[in-house]
Amino acid sequence: MQPTLVFRRRIKNNGWSLRQHAKPELLEVWTKSSDGKPVCFLQEFYNAWSILDKDSFKPKNQELLTIIENLQARGLIENGTDIISFQDCIDSIKKFAESNGADELTSILTVQTWIAESKLKTKMSLFLPSYPDSVLTDIEKVPDKLFESMNTARAILKRFLHEKVTPLAKNLSTDDYFRDLKITYHGSEISLQNEDETVYPNESILTGVSAYEFLRLLKAKAEDAHFKTWLELSYKDYSHGKFLLSDKIPKDEAISNFLRSRLDKNRQHLLHNPQDLKQYIPTGKTIRADDLLQQVKLESTLFQAVIDDFEQEENSYLSNHPELCHLS
Numbered sequence: 573m574q575p576t577l578v579f580r581r582r583i584k585n586n587g588w589s590l591r592q593h594a595k596p597e598l599l600e601v602w603t604k605s606s607d608g609k610p611v612c613f614l615q616e617f618y619n620a621w622s623i624l625d626k627d628s629f630k631p632k633n634q635e636l637l638t639i640i641e642n643l644q645a646r647g648l649i650e651n652g653t654d655i656i657s658f659q660d661c662i663d664s665i666k667k668f669a670e671s672n673g674a675d676e677l678t679s680i681l682t683v684q685t686w687i688a689e690s691k692l693k694t695k696m697s698l699f700l701p702s703y704p705d706s707v708l709t710d711i712e713k714v715p716d717k718l719f720e721s722m723n724t725a726r727a728i729l730k731r732f733l734h735e736k737v738t739p740l741a742k743n744l745s746t747d748d749y750f751r752d753l754k755i756t757y758h759g760s761e762i763s764l765q766n767e768d769e770t771v772y773p774n775e776s777i778l779t780g781v782s783a784y785e786f787l788r789l790l791k792a793k794a795e796d797a798h799f800k801t802w803l804e805l806s807y808k809d810y811s812h813g814k815f816l817l818s819d820k821i822p823k824d825e826a827i828s829n830f831l832r833s834r835l836d837k838n839r840q841h842l843l844h845n846p847q848d849l850k851q852y853i854p855t856g857k858t859i860r861a862d863d864l865l866q867q868v869k870l871e872s873t874l875f876q877a878v879i880d881d882f883e884q885e886e887n888s889y890l891s892n893h894p895e896l897c898h899l900s
Contacts, residue, residue, distance in 0.1 A: 610716060634691040636756060636775055646735040654783075657776035658692060662699060665732070672728050677707050677717065681725040689729075694758070694775050748780055749889045753882075755783040756804035758814065762797075764789060784889070787827050788896070794821040805835070810878040828883035832876070839872040 640656050643649040648664040649656060662683055669682040680701045687699055711718050757764075759774040766772065766789060778786050790801060794817075801817045812835050821830050842849055842865070849861045849868075890896055 610719075634693075636692060636777055637754075639690055639692060640777060645737045645739070646732070647738065648735075654780050655772075655776060655778050657773040658694070658699060659773050659775075661690075662687065662701075666701075668732060669725070669728050672731060674724065674728060675721070676704070677710065678721040678724045678728070680707070681721050682728050685725055685729060686732075692775065698774065749885060750780050750784045752808045753783045754779050754806045755786055756814075757786065758802035758804070760801040761799040762793065764793065764801075781889075784827070784886070787831075790817070791821045791825075791827055791830065794819065795823050796820075805831070807882055808878055810875055826883070826886060828879060828886045831882070832879045835879075836872055836875055839868050839875070842868050843872065 636658060639658070639661055640649060643661055643664055644651045648668055649660060665686045666679055666683050669679045674682060680703060683701050687696055755778045757772055757774070757776050757778060764772045764786075766785065772778075772786065793799070798818060798820065802814060803817055804814050805812045815835070817834070819830075819834060842852075846861065846865050849864050852864065853861070
């Protein structure tokens with residue numbers, strides 16, 4: 573990954589300071605003169621690690637759900653879809669750019685800029701669009717086209733920000749199974765496909781039955797092989813942040829039972845080994861170990877209650893779909 577570079581004037585304007593012996597990078601900056609001719613000059617940029625206050629301007633990581641809801645509110649992604657990926661978001665931005673008159677180069681620049689500004693914590697290189705040879709040839713022939721397209725891409729993104737926002741309607745259905753279940757799938761060491769042989773894309777959110785079916789597929793794959801998968805899970809009022817799943821799951825074990833043991837494993841360890849609590853107390857904080865232990869116990873109790881509800885829903889779902897029982 574390329575280092576983050578910061579313009580010297582920005583450092584000065586924000587009152588930031590540089591590390592001792594920090595050396596700038598001299599980069600070309602292109603602009604246009606008053607008569608419209610391209611002008612090139614050198615500017616000093618510094619690597620972010622050279623700036624002592626770099627955390628004050630470091631972009632905050634944005635949740636995929638927030639990005640999706642932003643697009644849904646503007647009508648670019650359909651609300652109520654069970655599986656939505658970051659790639660779906662990218663495709664909707666590309667379609668928006670094209671509907672606003674963007675040619676191929678402008679569309680690429682619009683998408684690239686939006687991806688960078690989305691601030692999603694992921695490997696961006698997996699999602700950045702490539703430049704076809706025909707586009708690169710056009711830029712080589714007419715370099716000004718790159719600047720014109722970049723300005724147009726910026727204007728399109730400003731137009732996007734001013735799109736009418738409509739409050740998202742909540743799913744009020746009481747008939748659907750797992751309507752309170754949500755899985756954020758960040759990626760896996762192996763390709764995961766549903767029954768239609770459609771690959772689950774990295775950085776996607778699954779809800780409802782689709783989320784449960786994903787867990788069922790994951791369980792089937794994990795019965796025979798070790799591989800790493802990165803997930804987030806929420807159900808009703810419980811949310812579990814990003815965790816690594818690499819365990820083998822016994823064939824006869826229900827998904828609810830597996831989640832019960834896997835997601836509560838760290839809390840159970842601390843409850844049985846309170847001497848390990850020290851590492852969870854931030855440096856300089858005066859938190860009593862007993863108070864922290866009570867907090868862990870309460871969180872575990874609440875989690876177990878939520879998983880009880882999940883287990884009941886799973887049993888009900890499987891009883892209405894007996895053909896799935898031998899796979900779950």
